[in-house]
Amino acid sequence: MQALYAQLLVGLINGSFYALLSLGLAVIFGMLNIINFAHGALYMMGAFVAYFLLNLGGINYWWALLLAPIIVGIFGMILERTMLQWLTGLDHLYGLLLTFGIALIVQGVFQNYFGSSGLPYAIPDQLKGGMNLGFMFLPIYRGWVVVFSLVVCLATWFLIEKTRLGAYLRAATENPTLVRAFGVNVPRMITLTYGLGVGLAALAGVLSAPINQVRPLMGADLIIVVFAVVVIGGMGSIMGSIITGFALGVIEGLTKYFYPEASNTVVFVLMVLVLLVKPTGLTGRAA
Amino acid sequence: MRTKSIAAFLLGTALAVTATGGALAQDKTVKIGVLTDNSGLYADLGGPGSTLAAQMAIEDSKIATKGWKVDLISADHQNKPDIGTAIARQWIDVEKVDVFMDVLNSGVALAVNNVVKEKNSVMINSGAATSDLTNAQCTPNTVHWTYDTYMLAHSTGQALVKAGGDTWFFITADYAFGHALQRDTAAVVTAAGGKVLGDVKAPLNNADFSSFLLQAQASKAKIIGMANAGGDTTNTIKQAAEFGIVKGGQKLAGLLLFLTDVHSLGLNVAQGLNLSSTFYWDMNDQTRAFAKRFAERAKNKAMPTMVQAGVYSGLLHYFKALEALGGNPHDGAKVVAKMKELPTDDPLFGKGSIEPNGRALHPAYLFEVKAPSESKGPWDYYKLVGTTPADKAFRPLSESACPLAKK
Numbered sequence: 001m002q003a004l005y006a007q008l009l010v011g012l013i014n015g016s017f018y019a020l021l022s023l024g025l026a027v028i029f030g031m032l033n034i035i036n037f038a039h040g041a042l043y044m045m046g047a048f049v050a051y052f053l054l055n056l057g058g059i060n061y062w063w064a065l066l067l068a069p070i071i072v073g074i075f076g077m078i079l080e081r082t083m084l085q086w087l088t089g090l091d092h093l094y095g096l097l098l099t100f101g102i103a104l105i106v107q108g109v110f111q112n113y114f115g116s117s118g119l120p121y122a123i124p125d126q127l128k129g130g131m132n133l134g135f136m137f138l139p140i141y142r143g144w145v146v147v148f149s150l151v152v153c154l155a156t157w158f159l160i161e162k163t164r165l166g167a168y169l170r171a172a173t174e175n176p177t178l179v180r181a182f183g184v185n186v187p188r189m190i191t192l193t194y195g196l197g198v199g200l201a202a203l204a205g206v207l208s209a210p211i212n213q214v215r216p217l218m219g220a221d222l223i224i225v226v227f228a229v230v231v232i233g234g235m236g237s238i239m240g241s242i243i244t245g246f247a248l249g250v251i252e253g254l255t256k257y258f259y260p261e262a263s264n265t266v267v268f269v270l271m272v273l274v275l276l277v278k279p280t281g282l283t284g285r286a287a
Numbered sequence: 288m289r290t291k292s293i294a295a296f297l298l299g300t301a302l303a304v305t306a307t308g309g310a311l312a313q314d315k316t317v318k319i320g321v322l323t324d325n326s327g328l329y330a331d332l333g334g335p336g337s338t339l340a341a342q343m344a345i346e347d348s349k350i351a352t353k354g355w356k357v358d359l360i361s362a363d364h365q366n367k368p369d370i371g372t373a374i375a376r377q378w379i380d381v382e383k384v385d386v387f388m389d390v391l392n393s394g395v396a397l398a399v400n401n402v403v404k405e406k407n408s409v410m411i412n413s414g415a416a417t418s419d420l421t422n423a424q425c426t427p428n429t430v431h432w433t434y435d436t437y438m439l440a441h442s443t444g445q446a447l448v449k450a451g452g453d454t455w456f457f458i459t460a461d462y463a464f465g466h467a468l469q470r471d472t473a474a475v476v477t478a479a480g481g482k483v484l485g486d487v488k489a490p491l492n493n494a495d496f497s498s499f500l501l502q503a504q505a506s507k508a509k510i511i512g513m514a515n516a517g518g519d520t521t522n523t524i525k526q527a528a529e530f531g532i533v534k535g536g537q538k539l540a541g542l543l544l545f546l547t548d549v550h551s552l553g554l555n556v557a558q559g560l561n562l563s564s565t566f567y568w569d570m571n572d573q574t575r576a577f578a579k580r581f582a583e584r585a586k587n588k589a590m591p592t593m594v595q596a597g598v599y600s601g602l603l604h605y606f607k608a609l610e611a612l613g614g615n616p617h618d619g620a621k622v623v624a625k626m627k628e629l630p631t632d633d634p635l636f637g638k639g640s641i642e643p644n645g646r647a648l649h650p651a652y653l654f655e656v657k658a659p660s661e662s663k664g665p666w667d668y669y670k671l672v673g674t675t676p677a678d679k680a681f682r683p684l685s686e687s688a689c690p691l692a693k694k
Contacts, residue, residue, distance in 0.1 A: 003501065003502070006501050007498055007501065010495075010497045010498050010501060011498075013495075013497070014495050014497075111326065112586070113587075114587070115330070115331045115547070115551075115586065115587055115589070116326070116327065116328060116330040116331045116334070116517075116518070117328070117331040117332070117517065117521065117547050117548060117550070117551040118518065118521065118551045119551065120525075120551065120552060120553040120555075120556065122555070123529065129531075130529075130530070130531055136501060137504070137530055137531050137535070139529045139530055139531070141529065142497070142529070211495070211525070211526065211529065212494050212495075212525070213518065213521050213522060213525065213551060213552075215518060217327070217328070217518075218494065221492055221494055222494060253498055256498035256499065257498060257502070260461075260487050260488055260489060260490075260498075260499065261461055261488050261490070263489075263490060263493075263498075264490040264493065
């Protein structure tokens with residue numbers, strides 16, 4: 001039983017990465033209608049930026065948490081301005097192919113310069129060590145990841161669903177021409193939204209740097225699962241993607257305990273089941 | 288009709304004979320294919336470095352100056368057996384590749400092994416670990432050069448059991464390699480009087496090992512054997528530190544750890560780990576000289592791993608066999624038979640031999656990863672703690688299930 005609690009908690013930790021990443025995807029899909037396959041590569045860039053900040057600039061983890069999302073976010077906004085914006089109104093397939101191509105190029109470039117086995121990034125001193133919870137030894141860093149990503153997820157949800165800015169955003173998705181008529185700069189808003197989604201991915205990258213090796217393929221390995229999470233949660237649903245992210249982390253954690261061989265397929269089995277029963281995803285509304 | 292075709296055949300033969308300048312003159316062309324992981328989790332330990340090693344072997348053997356025409360190609364099997372076999376068939380049928388080098392990843396290696404035998408080609412395997420290549424799955428066309436799971440299990444496993452690590456829990460990569468490594472190590476542990484308390488099979492290329500580490504922790508085993516490789520091993524080690532596994536009194540055993548893994552982990556995390564290898568760049572003047580030349584040309588100035596060194600040495604020995612034959616018979620089994628007949632001797636692995644089952648023999652070294660204070664700089668990572676002589680390092684022929692070993 002104790003082992004079970006521990007696995008639940010570990011699942012929740014992985015779930016926070018799924019939640020952060022799928023949230024970014026959901027924001028981008030909801031507002032831009034783009035299936036952002038470059039998300040994994042941008043997550044990886046977040047981790048690399050943290051590595052560079054530390055090793056080249058001597059800038060620590062805490063600043064990286066703030067700076068890496070901004071830097072990668074700006075990179076994302078440049079992508080949006082120079083490439084993605086031309087895809088408005090076209091079939092989803094174009095966005096998918098373009099972003100997938102971008103992901104391959106970015107990963108290829110990083111792999112060429114940094115190899116495949118990755119670079120070390122240490123846990124910040126303040127978060128080293130762990131505490132004994134009775135049923136498991138919880139590394140403080142992991143606890144921090146859960147709490148921090150939960151806060152970020154809820155803040156993003158609040159921003160989009162409950163504030164005036166979020167209302168503009170949602171309105172601009174619904175009817176861009178009308179919103180423009182009210183004097184809102186819609187293209188700029190869309191660029192900023194893409195930057196926000198990308199920033200969330202980079203933030204997840206910084207969070208994961210001390211846990212995993214900083215590797216060029218770290219995003220490629222993760223992104224497929226995250227897409228399944230988004231599909232299960234319902235494309236474009238903010239709260240749906242947060243809840244599904246955490247929930248699937250837990251389910252995957254339990255699978256790792258009861259039948260580890262299936263732990264990398266369980267998410268996809270669930271995706272198939274959900275699509276069969278409810279094709280719009282758990283919280284999705286019919287288009 | 289019949290006479291016509293015979294006449295055509297004779298004419299063709301006559302032309303061929305005149306073209307090569309005599310019935311006994313031999314074909315002196317050879318095509319080498321490096322089949323490896325160029326983009327995935329094993330790309331640093333083999334990958335482009337393996338192709339570079341093959342290139343250096345071609346240059347250092349000076350075979351081109353002896354009238355040979357050598358071609359080198361390489362491809363990425365993406366760690367997928369189906370892609371590996373598709374490339375292998377195309378290489379043999381269309382590209383006329385004579386010898387497959389590296390072929391890391393046990394799953395891919397076992398699949399390509401069958402194609403190579405069926406088509407009577409040659410595989411000099413350096414990167415794959417599974418000892419099955421020279422055991423139940425042995426063929427007259429394959430030489431397993433660098434290391435295998437039997438060697439790793441015996442060298443690392445035995446040393447750890449002797450040091451008091453008599454209870455084990457395995458975190459195993461869930462494919463041919465992991466299974467073979469766990470099986471061979473478990474056999475060593477039980478034979479030495481130890482006990483295996485449990486195992487968990489983790490999917491290949493897994494990012495988060497915390498679930499598995501918790502299970503290993505709960506087992507209370509003294510040794511946690513990591514029957515995985517590459518990025519999987521580095522993530523396991525890094526996360527084990529996070530979960531306080533080593534501080535809690537359990538010891539990690541990296542059953543297969545490469546120089547590039549240690550480099551990627553950094554000595555702070557990796558220090559104190561034991562590992563087995565048949566090659567380390569800083570062993571003697573010859574290995575240092577090779578490593579220096581290699582690193583100058585390698586991406587990121589990386590020192591060679593044992594896999595890359597094995598590609599170099601294996602290919603040198605292949606060239607020796609070709610020269611002894613006087614030309615390329617394009618008959619894989621014949622070349623491999625010659626390779627087995629000749630003693631091996633090269634600057635990186637020293638003197639040795641190849642067994643009838645295709646196993647190349649060299650000494651196995653047990654290393655310990657240095658503490659940061661002991662290291663003189665980048666890539667100065669290992670100190671030697673033990674050597675198993677060549678005749679003891681690998682599975683004895685008497686225990687081999689390979690039909691070629693029975694004579």
